[in-house]
Amino acid sequence: MSRTARSIALLTVLVSLLVLAIPAQAQEMEEEAIAPAPCAEPGTLTMWVWDEAWAEIIGNAIEDWKANYCPGAEVNLEVQPWGQYWDLLKTNAASGDLPDVFNMSQTNVFFYLDNGALMNLQPYWDEYGVDTTIWGTGLVDPYRWGEDNDLYAGPVNWDTIAVYYNKDMFDAAGLEYPTADWTWDDFAAAAEALTTDTIYGAAVYLEYQAGYPNWIAATGTTPIIEAGRTACTLTEPGSVEALSFLKGLLDAGYMPTPSIMGGASADDAFNFWASEQVAMITGGSWKLTDALNNVAFNWDVVQLPRHPETGRSRSILHAVGYVASARTAQPDLAANLILYLVSDAGQTFFAEGGNVAPANPSPALQQMWIDAFGDTNVNIQTFVDATVDSQGVTVFDEIWDRINSELVLNIFDLGVSVEEETQAACEFIAPYVVAEE
Amino acid sequence: MLPNTLGLLFFFGIPVLVAFYTSFQEWNAIQPPVFVGAANFERLVRDDAFWNALKNTVVLAVMSVPVGMALSLSVALLLNQRLPARNLLRTAYFLPVVTSIVAASIVWTWIFQPRYGLLGNLLAPLGLRDVNWLTRPDLILYPVAVVTIWLRLGFDMVLFLAGLQAIPRELYEAALIDGANRFQRFWHVTWPLLSPTTLLVMVLSIISAFQIFDQVYVMTSRTVRGGVGGSATTLALFLYMRAFTNSEFGYASAVALVLFLIILGITVFQLIVQRRWVFYQSEGE
CATH class of the missing domain: 3.40.190.10 (Periplasmic binding protein-like II)
Known part of the structure; x- marks a missing residue:
């Protein structure tokens, strides 16, 4: 058999396998991921x-x-x-x-x-x-x-997190809409360009799910505490870097304090955004219906910006x-x-x-x-x-208020330094950390 | 009589006894309780968070009770005069009493919001537009005291009004004939004869101040429950958080028992001291 004939035969076999495989794969896709079952006895x-x-x-x-x-x-x-x-x-x-x-x-x-x-x-x-x-x-x-x-x-x-942004404000500032490959630097530049006397560029540091832990995760650090409660991670370089980046945006006047927004919850940030006082916020997928039904301006969502070195955009899941x-x-x-x-x-x-x-x-x-x-x-x-590179967070009742809001208020409302506050938060968490087996 | 007694027994007596029993247990609500003797009370003595909550509670009582009483007495004196729309004004002052504490506290939270809040804008000429009233540990008790006074004013006003209207007119007429001016009539007639009402208002106000919970809970719910570093945590909020956040129901019961004893002690003290300054009309006859 000539070399050409062998190639044709091989190609024919490959194509045949591929053609045969496609229906099998499609059949797999159509199969139920989880099938219900009849109950044994009603009650x-x-x-x-x-x-x-x-x-x-x-x-x-x-x-x-x-x-x-x-x-x-x-x-x-x-x-x-x-x-x-x-x-x-x-x-x-x-x-x-x-x-x-x-x-x-x-x-x-x-x-x-x-x-x-x-x-x-x-x-x-x-x-x-x-x-x-x-x-x-x-x-x-x-x-x-x-x-x-x-x-x-x-x-x-x-639930995942993304950036909700006001397209009208981007247009007014002459900015291109963000894309999924944007970085922290792009985000900071946009926040600066969008900030005016009456509008803040961004608000992102609120509470554990939609807030600062997403930024810590992008650095490659597990936010707040390792799974299994083995160590507090807030003093690790990635955590300090993320919080310092956000603090920098606040200090530059691109972000409001939680008090100015009326609270430290994600809903407070969302309401602030919906009332056109801030151009970009981080928000959860659960707010989509609310935004679609109630927001009057043009808006869209984009994945969280990527960390400039790790290249990762990570959402809390x-x-x-x-x-x-x-x-x-x-x-x-x-x-x-x-x-x-x-x-x-x-x-x-x-x-x-x-x-x-x-x-x-x-x-x-x-x-x-x-x-x-x-x-x-x-x-x-x-x-x-955003589910592709996402991160679960370990939290529990005893540390909830401390990491969900008190840390945020101390850094972003009361001017405590990131280093001092993360150290204090880890000291608070220490009694709840268990030794790794 | 019997239904009332049974109601009191079921809804007050039994829970108090259960709290007393629970205060000697370690109990997280799911695992069986374990008897720990006086350990919860020993812990309480060493617990800085408890002393901080007690301090906040006392400070709030000191801030809100005298000012609240003075204001409610002033309003009662004013609304005891023949004024146009007097009934409307009385209703207006009483409205906070029948307003939901939660709803009122939310509105007050907006008032105290920096930058966009009503207070911030009123104080803007003084450079106080962006004051973080509800997050700064050194300021947060002021808004709480203001809301506490506002919520209670109408109720105390009604008590004072009732007291004022029970004072016989002829005493004022006699004072007028004797040439007493407005202040002298107040000081020598109104104040002594109002003293039983003043005692009642004071006892109720102090009890209420030591039980402050709702307004603190709501006004700090959008930031940190109980304020940053526990700066607005009252004893009632402290015991609630110990029970429902930390699942320490035994310890929370011990705090509840101590709170009960504190209130009882203060009330008994007031009732003993009242003999020196409260004037009952029958005594003067």
Whole structure:
């Protein structure tokens, strides 16, 4: 066989393999990431959520579960508003009366895991054949516990962070709109150019999820505390560099103090931006609906700027979870409901509802979530892209106020130096750090 | 009588007994409680955060009670006169009492916001537009005291008004015949005969000041609960955070018990000392 003939034959085989492989891959894509299963025995469950909008979506999903997977089951779904959710949960835990199934956040789960209040869902994931590694580590790692890293929660959603910017203000300043490859230097230059007598260029340093930890993560440093609570990282060079960069923007007059914004929360920054007093803020994917419905000016979102040396744009990733009480009288039924709610079928209700991005990684569901916003002229894909290089953060009740707001206020409101404040914060965290085994 | 007694027993007596019992336990709400004797009280004595909260509470009481009483008495004296739209003014002054503390505190938070707040703009000519009232540890108790006084003024005013209206007219007429001027009528008739009401207002105001919680919680919720470095943490907020943030329900119960004893002590002291300055009308007859 001549060399040409051999090449043609080889090419033919390769093309044939490729053609054969494509349908197989497509078939894989069409397969459900997580399939629901029929329940063994119906019963009655209580379930708590903290969000009215979520309750409506979850209520619809539960109706589908009851109709198709667990006829005869009943779920008493109750909304306990966020402002009292955690106090009520603790009070109910004290009286041994936790709901069978309830929403849990990554920032609060440690206490309940540490005290054995949650049911281990790992045996059920195994029984139902769910590969828990399909969820990104940032989504589920805080919900893992014990020597075997068992997964105690089914993740509901993912949230990532991006920069929301006012396009009209960029136009007025004669600036090009930012792109995903912009750097911290570009961000600082834009903040400077956008700042006027009545408008601040940027506001970004607020609270753990949408604020300064994203910038620390971009340096390659784990924000605040290492996973497993083994060390405080706030005094590490990456943390000091990120906080100093943001402090520099404040000192130059490009950013307002938290007091001027009326508070240190991400909502305060968002409201400040929505009232056209600042051009750029960092905000979460959960604010998309609010922005689309209520913001009157032209705006868009872009990925967080890249660190000039690491080249990384990193978003803090967060997921709410469904958990079950360790003392539920119906563990099998509770696990079956959670399985359904995180399955492709259950998560379709979230994807179609917009607002909340489904944790289930099925590409079809992710696209459904983007499409649910309709024709918006906003680059919603930015938030999906931000999941690629994202970072979970370890936080827990005892250090929450200290790292979420007190550190921010001390540095950005009260003029304490970054070095002094990070040192003080690490000293505060020290009693909660556990020795690495 | 019986329903009231049962209600008091269930909703006050039993919780107090449970708090007393819990104060001798270490309990995080999920694990079974463990008896630790007086350890929670020993810890409390050594806990700087507790003393800081006690100091803040006392400072707030000192800032808000005398000023609040003076203001409410002044308003009561004013609204006890024949004024146009007197009832409307009385209603207006009483409105904060029936206003949600949370809603009112949110509005006050906006008033104290630097740069865009009402106060900052009023004080702008003095160069005080950008004062961080709600984050500066040296300033934060002032806004809290202002809101506390504002919230309580109407209630104390009504008590003083009732006291003023119980003073017999003939005493003022007799004083007038004796040639007493306005100040003398106040000092020799109104003040002594109002003293039982003043005692009541003082006792209630001090009890209320030692229980300040809502306004601090709300006014610092957008920054740091209890203020930077605990600068606005009151005893009530301190025990709440120990219970619901740190899950130390035994320790929080010990703080609650100490708070109860402090309030009881101050109240008993006031009732003992009152004999020296409170004048009851029946005594004078």
